[in-house]
Amino acid sequence: MAQPSVVTGGKPGGTGGPGPAAPAVHYTHRQILEILSGLMMAMLTAMISTSVVGTALPTIVGDLGGQDQLSWVAAATMLTMTASTPLWGKLSDIFGRKLMFQSALLIFVLASVGAGLSQNMGELIAARAVQGLGVGGLSALAQVILGDVVPPRERGRYSGYMGAVFGVATVAGPLLGGFIVDADGLGWRWCFYVCIPLAVVAFAVIQKVLKLPKIKRNTSLDLFGAFTITGAAALLMLVLTLGDKEFEWNSPWTYGLSAGAVVLLALSVLAERLAKDPILPPRLFRNPTFVLTSIASLLVGVVLFGSMIYLPQYLQIVKGMSPTASGLMTLPMVLGMFVTSTVSGQLVTRTGRWKIYPVVGLLFVAGAMYLLSQLHVDSSRTVIGVDVAVLGFGLGLVMQILILAAQNSADLTDLAAITSGVSFFRNLGSAIGVAAFGAILNNRLKDEVAEGMAAAHIRPQGDGELSLGTPEAIHDLPEPLKGIILNGFTSALETVFMVGIPVAVAAFLVMLFVKELPLRGARAAADGPAPAGRHSRGAEPRPATATATAPAAVASVPAGPPATPQGGAPISGRVTSGDGTPVAGAALTLIDVGGHQLGRALTREDGGYTLATPGPGTYVLIAATGEHEPQAATLVVGDRPVDFDLLLAGNGGLAGVVHAPGGAPIEGAMVVVTDVRGEVVGTVRTGSDGTYLVKDVTAGAYTLAVSAPAFRPAALPVEIPGNGQLRQDVELPPGAKVRGVIRNRAGQAVADARVTLIDAAGNVVAATVTGPDGEYAFGDLTGGQYTVTATGYPPVAAALSLTDGDSDGNDLVLGHPDE
Structure with missing residues (x-):
């Protein structure tokens, strides 16, 4: 298999935290x-392992005993999977994606063997907990690796397949578990061996096939x-999975x-800040x-697992289906997820637009929850x-797109953290959904059955607690008790699905507020978001998108005697910048008029390149690099070699020096660039030499605002020219300061005296209250005439004239006038 080509994007080195991005590895479609x-x-094995055991639990308990520990068999996996998800992302930053993914697979395999060899419930629960660690790594790192391999613009069509795997595993797990338990010569232990x-x-x-570059990361x-993050998640998961059990x-x-979860959560916030x-x-x-x-993923997790866990109960208890038949009844949901996830992925790749799909998908989910709430005892198959197909349509449009949107909004250095973070919240939502829907189901079922028995004049046996047996036992009950329980169960499930409607609607409303950032192409994915996304506080990142340019030139070569006996005539030339400097390492892609990739190459140190063609025809040559704007050219190739040079303009940018009136550079000044709509497009701080650089600013009109402590802020309009480069130095005038002490006639400092600064026009500029030492101060003032007033005793006023500098010793004396 051909090795993928590597193009360095961003700064070299790469760290686990904010900073330079990893080299971008370009894979062919076949390699991807x-x-x-x-x-x-790997995802299929991980997801099946979490659902295959459900069908086999009664058999496992009958073999190993430990009915009182039954809930731990499922809870252990969910607990460790959710709690460990954020850690896998960080570990992959330190030790590498491939190593950590394979480590998660190895942990999963060893734990599966251990679960199959368990001789008691304690050993099985421990093995399931370790198995959850592996599942957490696989579910998180699969999305991280896909993000490393495929740029966001192309990721949609591939992530659709990942979403389909999730649906298949959800149905295949119970089906496989039922088959294994019922098959002669296998038994429940093969539920763990089969994966x-x-x-x-x-x-x-x-x-x-996975060949990622080895990057030395200076991180820890x-x-x-x-400890605090996993501890808080673990305690919360214990409450959700074991509560009411x-x-x-x-x-x-x-x-x-x-309480322990809340304390550890607060400590985790402190830990992450430090x-x-x-x-x-x-x-x-x-x-x-x-x-x-993340919020939307949590809400989707609530609806997804809340419905998928309790829908089979309706099919088995109310409709009397076997576990295998109930699993087959969910096939329409799997097909719906497969169709919409793959189709939406293809459309996202073609159009670059993604927001419409989760918005529409959540409406489908809400509608599906309403349809499921209308099921009754006599509902047809x-x-x-x-109903379940509608649910599948909605989920297929939502699940993978949410991760894609989150990945697209962040720098590549945060890819693992942001992916594992979204996965963590989805897993947490799953646990919340199972717990919440289970509590609703149990409480409603008790009430409905009690009311039905009272109406039928049937007295409950024993202590009155409702204890339902297996679905077969329920269907063997005599009438009218059987009908009461089936109707009660149907009414309880109606409430469960009705609760899912506002949860889906809440997720829909959350998605309406998500800003649709254009999906980055290969170059932008390597470079990461624009500086606004990396440096601004509170502003939404704005990704640097690969611009689709019109063909820059047309080169026509007349036909003649063939110069190359094999294949088509080659295309060669040089790639240079605007000043004639050769551009080394530029990625060149040759495509045909139908958009199919025909060849790729990197420019040499002298900017030269050579690309083979399949034969005479019309082609498009695309050149891109992280330091320049991409360019495209249409070439008509005949039988002779084509010599074609490309000129790459520099990326749009704004640079300059921020200095004081004397020319001294100002370090740490905040430089903000906003467009004509007031949107922040770049935010940086000046270095020790006062310089700043805002990259990836396209041609147009902007406002440049600069501020620094002890200086008056400045704002000025700037116009980025067509070549995308502008230098603009900014001089910040120093802000004048007024300081003084308020004393009484005895010379003692007066605390809590109100001091007001008034300009020459009579406007109040600032006001303050003195401290215990009687001092006051006003800063960042322009030159001019001011009046300082102080009250506490009868008011006193003093006039002063400021220049651009400090004015100290403006003391005032307060006291009652002499009688």
């Missing part, structure tokens, strides 16, 4: 599909942050675990796209199939 196949196999061969194959595929693991909601366990290389950098939470997509 090979990598994707390994990721999909191992697929995981081994995935390991080998990733080893062969945030141990305090790791191992202990009551209203119990000391619930309050104690919740850490050199935080696991979840606080800057991510200043990124509106990350925050909103056709109606059920249509």
Whole structure:
């Protein structure tokens, strides 16, 4: 297999925290599909392992015993998977994506073997907990690796396949579990063994096809942050997964675990602010796209797992289907997810627009929850199939697009953190959905059955607690008790699905506020977002998009005797910048008029290149590099070699020096560039020499605003020319300062005296209150005439004239006048 070509994007070096991005590795479509196949196999094994055990639990308990520990078998995996998700992203920054992904696969395989060999419930629960660690790594790092391999603009069509895998695993798990348990000669232990061969194959595929560059990263693991983040997540997951099972909601366990989660959450915020290389950098939470997509992912997780866990209960208990038949009834949902996820992925790649799909998808999800809430005992299988298909349509439009949107909004250095962060919130939402919907179902079922039994004059047996057996046992009950329970279960599920409607609507409203950032192409993905995204505080990042330019030139070469006996005539030439300097390392792509890639090359040190063509015809040559604007040219190739030079203009940028009136540079001055609409397009601070550089600013009119402590701010209009380069120095006048002390007639300092500064026009410029030492101060003032007044005793006023400098010793004396 051909090795992928490497083009360095951004600064060399690469770190785990903010800073230079990793080199961009360019893969062919075939190579991407090979990598994707390994990721999909790993994802399939991970997701099946979480659902395959559900069907086998009754058999497992009958073999190993430990009915009181039943809830831990499923909870252990969910607990460790959710809690460890953020850590895998950080570990991949330190040790590399490939190594960590394969480590997660190895952990998963060893834990699966351990689960299959378990001799008691304690061993099984421990193995399932370790298995959850591997699943957390696989689910998070698969998306991170896809983000490394494919630029956001092209990622849609591939991420659609990942979403389809999720749906297939959801259905395949229970089906496979039921088949294994029922099959002669297998038994429940093969529920854990069956995933191992697929995981081994995935390991080998990733080893062969995934060739990421080795980058030395000067970073370290945030141990305090790791402890507090995983601890808070673990305690919260314990409450959600074991509440109302191992202990009551209203119990000391619930309050104690919740309080511990809150304390660790507060400590994790402190840890991440103090850490050199935080696991979840606080800057991510200043990124509106990350925050909103995380909230939407959490809400989608609530609806997704809340519905997918309890829908089979309706099919098995109310409709009397077997586990295998109930799994088959969810196939329309899988097909819906597959169709919409793949089609929307293709459309995202073609158009670069993505927001419409999760917005429409969440409307489908809300509609599906309403349709499911209308199911009753006599609902036909056709109606059920249509309802779950609508749910699949909606989920296919949402799940992968949310991760794509979050990845597109951040720098490549934050790719792992932002991906694992969104995955963490989705897993957390899943646990919330299972717990919340389960509590609603149980409470409503008790009430409905109690009311039905009272209406039928049936007295409950025992202590009155409702204890339902297996679906077969329920259907063997005599009438009218059977009808009461089935109707009660249907009414309870109606409430569950009705609760899912406002959750889906809330996710829909959240998505309306997400700003649709253009998907970055290959160059922008390597460079990362524009400086606004990296440096601005509170402003949404604005990605540097690869501009699709019109063909720059047409070169026509007449036909003649063939110069190349094999293949078409080559295209060669040089790529230079505006001043004639050769551009080395520029990525050249040759495509045909249908958009199919025919060849790729990198320019040499002298800017030269050579590209082969398949034969005579019309082609488009595209040149791109991180330091220049991309260019395209249409070439008509005949039978002779084509000599064609390309000129790359520099990226749009604004540079200059911020200095004081005497010419001294001002370090740390804040430079903000806004467009004509007032949107911030770039924010940087000046260096020690007072220089600043705002990259990726296209031609047009902007406002340049500069501020610094002890200087008056300045704002001036600037016009970026057509070549995209402008130098603009800014002089900041120093701000005048007024200081003084308020004393009484005895010479003692007067505290809490109100001091007011008034300009020559009588306007109040500033006001303050003196401290215990009687001092006051006003800063950043322009020159001119001012009046200072002080009150506390009868007011006193003093006039002063300021120039651009400090004015000290403006003391005032307060006291009652002599009688």
